[in-house]
Structures are given as structure tokens and as C-alpha cells.
Amino acid sequence: MQAVQSLGRALISLALLLAGWQTLVWVTEVEPFILPGPWLVLLSLATHLELIGGHAVITLLEIILGLICGSALGMTSAVSLSWFPGLRRWLLPLLVVAQAIPVFALAPVLVLWLGYGLASKVMMASLIIFFPVTTAFLDGLRRTEPGWLDLARTMTAGQRRSGRWATLRHIRIPAALPALASGLRVATAVAPIGAVVGEWVGSSAGLGYLMLHANGRMQIDLLFAALFILAAMAVTIFFSMDWLLRRLLPWQPDTLPTN
Amino acid sequence: MSAQKFETMMAAPSIGIALRGGTLAFGEKMIFAGLDLDIPAGRTSCLLGPSGVGKSSLLRLIAGISPEASARSLTASDGGPLAGRIAYMDQRDLLLPWLSVLDNVTLGARLRGDRADRDWAMTLLRRVGLEEDAQSLPAALSGGMRQRAALARTLMEDRAVVLMDEPFSAVDALTRLRLQDLAAELLAGRSVLLVTHDPLEALRLGHRILVLRGDPARLGEALEPAGLPPRPASEPNLHALAAGILRDLAG
Known part of the structure; x- marks a missing residue:
């Protein structure tokens, strides 16, 4: 019921937005190659559905592969940083400095190194995801309830094997999962940016490439159609991730009031 | 089979613990120094004291989870190691x-x-x-x-030794009474140190009652109330004793 309601609200907002857009086009009588109306965009979407769909699949693949690689890298580095204090002292400042370099500035180099294909875009998306996942997860790993750790220490005292690994696996990591989930939500929101920027810098396929191409040939209606699909894709991925994370962490309830 | 195991568990040999020269200081502020504490085998010792006197730190010192307190020696009565023979229960359920x-x-x-x-x-x-x-x-x-x-x-x-840090302080009065009875029944035969701020709880559950107070804090003479725990909460004698301990704590 709630899902239906929120979908209804989203549709109403979208309809209002489209109505405003169409009104703007009518009132200003702007040329269609500057700003096409929503109807024209819809027509373009219908005519070029196969073309847009083909490019969308490429971009979707880049986003998902980027999400997988970037998240895996981020999680691994967060766990390593939490395990080795030395690594934390040396690598963490470096990581923060590296984050200050805009990933967009690296895009041309990545294309140079990894070519025009998938690899450079997946790398872009991974790089852009890596930092939010690492910091969010590491933050969670750092903030384990001290009482749980005390309890674990009395439980593992006098063992031949140190209880550190077991404590990480059974207490620290599960306790940090809600923080990791926040990082993954941010990652899911920014992953499409990484992929599309990668496509703009140098590619032969993907929605970013299609948009750039359409822009160059004054096919603004096609550009908007591609943009629409890109946005729809990004929103779908984000909400799927959000839904999945909620399902996986039922013990972390949403305590915000609903109205 | 499970019932049988319960029986054998209750009959498990218990160990006493001797702490010598326990020290706790926060910077310049000495909370306690040179403190000696004995937890006799198979019995429940209750530790009372005003807040901030270092009761919890003392318990955590014995549990091996206190980074702030230290002891000259901490030994088990059978000469074996303490590690792995202590269970810990906090006032939060954790x-x-x-x-x-x-x-x-x-x-x-x-x-x-x-x-x-x-x-x-x-x-x-x-x-x-x-x-x-x-x-x-x-x-x-x-x-x-x-x-x-x-x-x-x-x-x-x-574990032979059970350390409890105000285990029932976060529940309502009626639940607390029930939990005390349950704990006394299930922990019988173990060496228990129970930290509490409630004199009546100490009097209900403790074979021995110790009061930690002063600046720096010292342990008073152990009080050994008549009868075996769990003593009924309705016993008038218990309330008189509790009132006496409260007066003592208030200084």
C-alpha cells in the first residue's frame, strides 16, 4: 500500500514536471533544436528505441560492473585498514589526498591506458565508488559498541587462537553493515556519473556517447530521450539497491517518522 | 540427558579468586590503591558502594577487560590460570x-x-x-x-567464576525480584562477584557483602547475613540491614 502511494506521488510529480516543461516550450516558442518539448522527446524515444536500448545496455553493464568492483575494493580496503593500524596510519591520509583529485581529471588518462572499451568506464565508476564505500564501512568498523568487544574478550580469553579474527567476523563486520549500507547507497547514486563521464571522454558506445553524438548533430530530442533513459536507469538501480539493503538488514529498522 | 548435564554442571569444582594490590587512578586522581579482594569459591560476593568509587573498574580488572586498573597479583585458588574461566555479565544485555x-x-x-x-x-x-x-x-x-x-x-x-556488573539495574522492580531468584538458583555453586548499588539486592543474593567506599576507596569488613540466598524480599530483618547499609554508604 505504501509502495503504491509513493509510486503515485512520484508519478504526479513527474506529470507536473512534464506539464511545466511543455508550457515553457509553448510560451517561449523556443526552437526544437534548442529545447524540444516532452512530446517530441517521447516520439524520438519511440523511433530510436532500439538504438537507445543498445547503448543503454552498455552503460548499465558499466555501472553494474563498476559497482561490483568498486564496492569489493572499498570493502576489502576498509577491512584491511581496520585490521592493520600501520596501514591506517600510512594509507588513510593518502586516500583522503587522492580523493581530492577530481576523478574527472583522471578520465582522459584512464581512456589512454585502458582504451575506448568497457574497462576504462568500469575503472572510472569503481574509482568514484571506492572512497564512499571505504570511508563509510571503516567508520562502521571503528564504532563497534565497546561492551560487545569486552564480552567477546571474556569469551575468547585463554584460547590458543586469538579471538581477534572471530571478533571481526562475528561482531565488528556485522555491526558495521548499516554503515556499509549507507556507503553503498551513495555509491549507487554516483556510479552512473562515473560511467557517463568515462563515455564522454572517449568511447564508441553507451548512453554518454550517444548523447554527445546527438548533441553534435543537433538531435536534441534524441539527447533528451537518452538522458531520460539514463535517469530512469539510475533511479531504478538506486531503489533496487535500497530495497535490497533494507531486506538484508531487518534488524536495523527505520526509526524516522513516516509523516 | 540435558537435565543430567545440568546436575553435573552444578557440581563442577569451583575456584576462589584472590586479588592483591589493585590500583585505579585517573591521571592525578587516585580512586583506589593497594586494594585486596577475595572471592571465595562457590559463593556469591556482593560489592556495594557509591557511584564513582571504582566498583565496576574492580570487576573489570578481574575480568581482564580493564585498561585503566591494574593489580600486583590476581590468582585462582587452584593455582591455574584465570583466563577462560570467567564469564561476564553487564548491566546492559549486550x-x-x-x-x-x-x-x-x-x-x-x-x-x-x-x-x-x-x-x-x-x-x-x-x-x-x-x-x-x-x-x-x-x-x-x-x-x-x-x-x-x-x-x-x-x-x-x-565458567567457574561469574562476574556481574549491576545485572538487574535496568529492569523494573518486580522483574528485578524475579531475575534475582532465577540468578540465585542458576548460579548456585559458582564463585560470583556481583556489583550492585542496591543494598537489598546484595542482601538477597550475597553470601558475603562488601562495601567499597572512601577516598581513596577501601573495602570494609565483610558482612555475612544469616540464612542462605536467595533470601525472601519480604524478610523484615533484611530491610533493617539494608537501611543500615544505606546509612553507612551515605557516610
């Missing part, structure tokens, strides 16, 4: 919210890489009245139920 009650009770085995004896865990849960809730998440339980789950987890560890 249940992991992502694990079911049953998985929380068997946490120790999982951390040690052992196979958890789930039948035994269920027996303990039955004893604390949580058999029906074994698969529930802690969030679904009331405060008293959560503390009972924590008690089952403490018993599951099956």
Missing part, C-alpha cells in the same frame, strides 16, 4: 541485534570456533523462560526478557 536469541546465547562457542551445543542452549533458554523466543531477534523482547537472555548466555559459557 545482545547482538542481528542474531536470534539462540544465536546470541551460543555466541561464545562461535567466537572460539567450537561447535555450539544448541540442545544445551535450548535447555538454558527453557530455564530462563525464553524457549518460545529462541528464534526472535532481541528487538522483539522486553527489557526483562533481554536480561534473561543475557543470563542464559552467561550460563552457557559454563
Whole structure:
């Protein structure tokens, strides 16, 4: 019921937005190659559905592969940083400095190194995801309830094997999962940016490439159609991730009031 | 089989603990120094004292989880090591919210890489009245139920020494009385140190009652009330004694 309601609200907002857009086009009588109306965009979407769909699949693949690689890298580095204090002292400042370099500035180099294909875009998306996942997860790993750790220490005292690994696996990591989930939500929101920027810098396929191409040939209606699909894709991925994370962490309830 | 195991568990040999030269200081501020404490085998010692006197730190020192306090020596009466023979129960239940009650009770085995004896865990849960809730998440339980789950987890560890830091202070009065009876029954035969701020709780549960007070704090003469714990809360004598301890604590 709630899902239906929120979908209804989203549709109403979208309809209002489209109505405003169409009104703007009518009132200003702007040329269609500057700003096409929503109807024209819809027509373009219908005519070029196969073309847009083909490019969308490429971009979707880049986003998902980027999400997988970037998240895996981020999680691994967060766990390593939490395990080795030395690594934390040396690598963490470096990581923060590296984050200050805009990933967009690296895009041309990545294309140079990894070519025009998938690899450079997946790398872009991974790089852009890596930092939010690492910091969010590491933050969670750092903030384990001290009482749980005390309890674990009395439980593992006098063992031949140190209880550190077991404590990480059974207490620290599960306790940090809600923080990791926040990082993954941010990652899911920014992953499409990484992929599309990668496509703009140098590619032969993907929605970013299609948009750039359409822009160059004054096919603004096609550009908007591609943009629409890109946005729809990004929103779908984000909400799927959000839904999945909620399902996986039922013990972390949403305590915000609903109205 | 489980009932039989319960019997043998209760008959397990218990050990006493001797702490010598316990010291706790925060910067320049000395909380206690050169403190000696004995926990006799198989009996319950209750430690009372005003807040900030270092009761919890003393308990945590014995539990081996106090980075701030230290001791000259800390030994078991049988000469064996203390590590691995102590179970700890906090005033917060410390249940992991992502694990079911049953998985929380068997946490120790999982951390040690052992196979958890789930039948035994269920027996303990039955004893604390949580058999029906074994698969529930802690969030679904009331405060008293959560503390009972924590008690089952403490018993599951099956340690000769049990250290409890105000274990029933966060539950309502009626639940507290029930939990005290349950704990006294299930912990019989173990060497227990129970830190509390409630004189009546100490008088109900303790074979011996110790009061930690002063600046720097010192342990007073041990009080050994007549009769065996758990003493009924309705006993008028107990209330008179509690009033006396309260006066003593107030200084």
C-alpha cells in the first residue's frame, strides 16, 4: 500500500514536471533544436528505441560492473585498514589526498591506458565508488559498541587462537553493515556519473556517447530521450539497491517518522 | 540427558579468586590503591558502594577487560590460570541485534570456533523462560526478557567464576525480584562477584557483602547475613540491614 502511494506521488510529480516543461516550450516558442518539448522527446524515444536500448545496455553493464568492483575494493580496503593500524596510519591520509583529485581529471588518462572499451568506464565508476564505500564501512568498523568487544574478550580469553579474527567476523563486520549500507547507497547514486563521464571522454558506445553524438548533430530530442533513459536507469538501480539493503538488514529498522 | 548435564554442571569444582594490590587512578586522581579482594569459591560476593568509587573498574580488572586498573597479583585458588574461566555479565544485555536469541546465547562457542551445543542452549533458554523466543531477534523482547537472555548466555559459557556488573539495574522492580531468584538458583555453586548499588539486592543474593567506599576507596569488613540466598524480599530483618547499609554508604 505504501509502495503504491509513493509510486503515485512520484508519478504526479513527474506529470507536473512534464506539464511545466511543455508550457515553457509553448510560451517561449523556443526552437526544437534548442529545447524540444516532452512530446517530441517521447516520439524520438519511440523511433530510436532500439538504438537507445543498445547503448543503454552498455552503460548499465558499466555501472553494474563498476559497482561490483568498486564496492569489493572499498570493502576489502576498509577491512584491511581496520585490521592493520600501520596501514591506517600510512594509507588513510593518502586516500583522503587522492580523493581530492577530481576523478574527472583522471578520465582522459584512464581512456589512454585502458582504451575506448568497457574497462576504462568500469575503472572510472569503481574509482568514484571506492572512497564512499571505504570511508563509510571503516567508520562502521571503528564504532563497534565497546561492551560487545569486552564480552567477546571474556569469551575468547585463554584460547590458543586469538579471538581477534572471530571478533571481526562475528561482531565488528556485522555491526558495521548499516554503515556499509549507507556507503553503498551513495555509491549507487554516483556510479552512473562515473560511467557517463568515462563515455564522454572517449568511447564508441553507451548512453554518454550517444548523447554527445546527438548533441553534435543537433538531435536534441534524441539527447533528451537518452538522458531520460539514463535517469530512469539510475533511479531504478538506486531503489533496487535500497530495497535490497533494507531486506538484508531487518534488524536495523527505520526509526524516522513516516509523516 | 540435558537435565543430567545440568546436575553435573552444578557440581563442577569451583575456584576462589584472590586479588592483591589493585590500583585505579585517573591521571592525578587516585580512586583506589593497594586494594585486596577475595572471592571465595562457590559463593556469591556482593560489592556495594557509591557511584564513582571504582566498583565496576574492580570487576573489570578481574575480568581482564580493564585498561585503566591494574593489580600486583590476581590468582585462582587452584593455582591455574584465570583466563577462560570467567564469564561476564553487564548491566546492559549486550545482545547482538542481528542474531536470534539462540544465536546470541551460543555466541561464545562461535567466537572460539567450537561447535555450539544448541540442545544445551535450548535447555538454558527453557530455564530462563525464553524457549518460545529462541528464534526472535532481541528487538522483539522486553527489557526483562533481554536480561534473561543475557543470563542464559552467561550460563552457557559454563565458567567457574561469574562476574556481574549491576545485572538487574535496568529492569523494573518486580522483574528485578524475579531475575534475582532465577540468578540465585542458576548460579548456585559458582564463585560470583556481583556489583550492585542496591543494598537489598546484595542482601538477597550475597553470601558475603562488601562495601567499597572512601577516598581513596577501601573495602570494609565483610558482612555475612544469616540464612542462605536467595533470601525472601519480604524478610523484615533484611530491610533493617539494608537501611543500615544505606546509612553507612551515605557516610
